[in-house]
Amino acid sequence: MxxxxxxxxxxSDAQERPLSLKEKMALSVHTxxxxxxxxxxxxxxxxxxxSRQFAQGEPTEPPANPPKDEPK
Ligand SMILES: [Zn+2]
Structure with missing residues (x-):
């Protein structure tokens, strides 16, 4: 074990990368x-x-150029 x-x-690693099945199993046994x-x-x-809530609360960038009728 x-x-x-x-x-x-x-x-800690699980916050940054998906754990392998083996790692998850070992971790689950330990916890x-x-x-x-x-x-x-x-x-x-x-x-x-x-941190996810914080990220979602961040103001999103407005679209730089909203699609409009192209000038001819
Ligand atoms: Zn422990």
């Missing part, structure tokens, strides 16, 4: 047995949720 260092590393890493993973999820 992976240790806590490896588990937290994977939890089932380890409440510390389960808690850490939960916090990472909250951070991801908040």
């Amino acid at each position: 992976m240790n806590c260092k490896q588990a937290t590393r994977l939890l 089932t047995l380890c409440s510390a890493c389960r808690h850490f993973g939960k916090q990472m999820g909250v951070i991801r949720h908040l």
Whole structure:
């Protein structure tokens, strides 16, 4: 079984890249047995949720040139 260092590393990595099935399985086994890493993973999820909300709250760029009738 992976240790806590490896588990937290994977939890961080999961924010930046999709984990492989093997990594997800190993992480899930670890977090089932380890409440510390389960808690850490939960916090990472909250951070991801908040940053996503922040990203959605960003004002979007207005279209530079709205399509109009082309001059002839
Ligand atoms: Zn752990």
